[in-house]
Amino acid sequence: MALVLAVLLPGCGRGVQKASGGxxxxxxxxxxxxxxxxxxxxxxxxxxxxxxxxxxxPRASTAIPSxxxxxxxxxxxxxxxxxxxxxxxxxxxxxxxAWARAGVxxxxxxxxxxxxxxxxxxxxxxxxxxxxxxxxxxx
Numbered sequence: 001m002a003l004v005l006a007v008l009l010p011g012c013g014r015g016v017q018k019a020s021g022g023x024x025x026x027x028x029x030x031x032x033x034x035x036x037x038x039x040x041x042x043x044x045x046x047x048x049x050x051x052x053x054x055x056x057x058p059r060a061s062t063a064i065p066s067x068x069x070x071x072x073x074x075x076x077x078x079x080x081x082x083x084x085x086x087x088x089x090x091x092x093x094x095x096x097x098a099w100a101r102a103g104v105x106x107x108x109x110x111x112x113x114x115x116x117x118x119x120x121x122x123x124x125x126x127x128x129x130x131x132x133x134x135x136x137x138x139x
Contacts, residue, residue, distance in 0.1 A: 081105025
């Protein structure tokens with residue numbers, strides 16, 4: 001089992017950063033792969049707030065804020081979301097959902113097949129759902 005998390009590297013690090021408020025989710029009982037080339041972290045905690053990772057580290061040394069909702073990874077792996085920088089048909093919601101289920105959290109489509117204004121409206125509207133891969137588009 002693998003749980004894929006979108007990681008914004010400037011907001012990711014070992015140790016807890018000062019939280020600005022909002023709901024906190026802590027993934028526990030996981031092996032974390034940070035995506036930096038460092039060794040995997042067994043019995044890891046990943047703390048997220050407002051959609052950003054604020055801490056990653058061993059459970060013994062990573063603080064979990066009080067009131068955080070806990071998600072048990074049940075011994076599975078967590079890793080950064082993958083980015084595919086060259087896709088076609090990125091404006092298909094079925095494709096965006098399929099990519100997200102496969103661990104690809106962001107895709108880039110060059111929008112070569114339709115007028116950019118129409119595609120950008122779709123990207124910023126009905127395709128912008130949490131169950132879809134994030135769509136980055138160029139005109």
